[in-house]
Amino acid sequence: MHRRTGMSLFNALGGSLEQMALKALPGIVQQVLPGGLNVLLDQLRRSGYQSQVDSWLGRGPNEPITADDLRKALDNEQVRQMAEKLGIPMDQLFPTLAKALPDAVDRSSPDGVLQGQSS
Numbered sequence: 001m002h003r004r005t006g007m008s009l010f011n012a013l014g015g016s017l018e019q020m021a022l023k024a025l026p027g028i029v030q031q032v033l034p035g036g037l038n039v040l041l042d043q044l045r046r047s048g049y050q051s052q053v054d055s056w057l058g059r060g061p062n063e064p065i066t067a068d069d070l071r072k073a074l075d076n077e078q079v080r081q082m083a084e085k086l087g088i089p090m091d092q093l094f095p096t097l098a099k100a101l102p103d104a105v106d107r108s109s110p111d112g113v114l115q116g117q118s119s
Helices: 005-032 036-046 050-057 067-073 076-086 090-108
Strands: none
Touching: 005 036, 005 076, 005 090, 036 050, 036 067, 036 090, 050 090, 067 090, 076 090
16 A cells, blocks of 8 residues: 655644744744734734634634635735745745634733733
8 A cells, every 4th residue: 555655744744834833923923014913913804804813812712714814914025024934935824824823813812912012
């Protein structure tokens, strides 16, 4: 039986990439956007994703966001810089961000307000 090691390696990399993105995301967003996650969340709200953002900040379950949603809400230059800082191709940034962003925001906002953001 022919085993596809490439796929399992890719899955393992995908998992660790998500973990890495989750830890690195707030700092990377802060570097790319003055105002960090707050600015990113404002962009998402203005693009029509208010309920998702509110769910990430709140105590309930996080509503998902898709790679396509993020593609519509973020501008290319921001995306290019974030992908560069994470060391991944731009086309991988959206799915990675879609998975990592709700958790990253959730972890950064234990009281419903983002922590550590200089306003």
